[in-house]
Amino acid sequence: MFKTLHKYASPMHFFALARALTPWLFGISLVLFGVGLVWGLFLAPADYQQGESFRIIYVHVPSAWLSMFAYLVMAGGGALSLVWKIKLGDVIARAAAPLGASFTALALVTGALWGKPMWGTWWVWDARLTSELLLLFLYLGYLALQSAIEDRRAAARAGAVLAVVGIVNIPIIHYSVVWWSTLHQPATITKMGAPTMATSMLIPLLIMAFAFQLFFLALLLVRARCEILEFEQRAQWVKTLLGASDQSRGTR
């Protein structure tokens, strides 16, 4: 078990694994997106209070979940590289950052679009919204560090420290609606207790959540492959790989 883990921590094997998995992840997420969107936007019933407007939940909630999950992936990668000196950790962290930033932005934008008709405002500075905005700034800070520091390894190190320390924000986002009074309502789906959502609305939400998750993983692997090629551009296996694909396309 440990041996296989070690094997896939090597960039070359991870590259091969990522390449094999990517089409499956894209394919399954595409199917789930199709089912989830039709189910959520057309078949699921309208809400008793919010009418049709609640349907934005099918984009808002999965992207908000992913905005936090992507951060855990980024911080996990950072910790792997800082503590265990595993190069793949940096690759994962760098691959996850822009994806996480995008999902955070998507959650904030869909939340604002939802807030205007329901709450009567685009934005308020309550604990949930503010901590989610902070999450976006953490991602942007990480990305800024990556492009500001010329030396790749130094950039990865600085970014990893930022990512790992910033993990403190994740429980704050999650519990903000419990710890403080907020305009944002508490969680609908919790670990304990039944979800406070009718099953006919919940199933498409879960399908959408899976679709988003697989889509994220697929993008993560694609980005990780690019990062690996750049990181390892002097390695023999990369040269062989690129040489082989060049020849097969007849460009030489």
Next chain:
Amino acid sequence: MTPRRRRMWTIGLLVCGMAIATALILKAFQQNLMYFYSPGDIAAGKAPSNRDFRIGGMVVKGSVKRDQKTLAVRFTLTDYAHETVVTYDGILPDLFREGQGIVANGRLNPAGLFVASEVLAKHDEKYMPPEIAASLKKKPSNLDNAP
């Protein structure tokens, strides 16, 4: 201690330190992080009297009284223990209705009346189709008086 062990401790302590610092800051700003006060807070004298603040609570059923000629409206907010009367002159959000949660921004006048300059609707975490909500209402439900 192996170098890896040392790095693990360094990172662990760094995160712990950061968590403690954040916890202390949040504790210090507890009051400011609260988005709104409840009618109970106002009754207990916790709400500021000389500046604007926000109040949140449920609109008491049957308490909404509209002026026939203007947009002025008056209603009672409750946290199921205390009540505060709110007046507002403006357009209410679509979700504003009796029995729903709202958040109003404004200040208390000397008579203890909350004069709101902005009213936002708060909705809860429950989602269900109208038919289920209707059938729940027929039965003695726990939906209406949920906090």
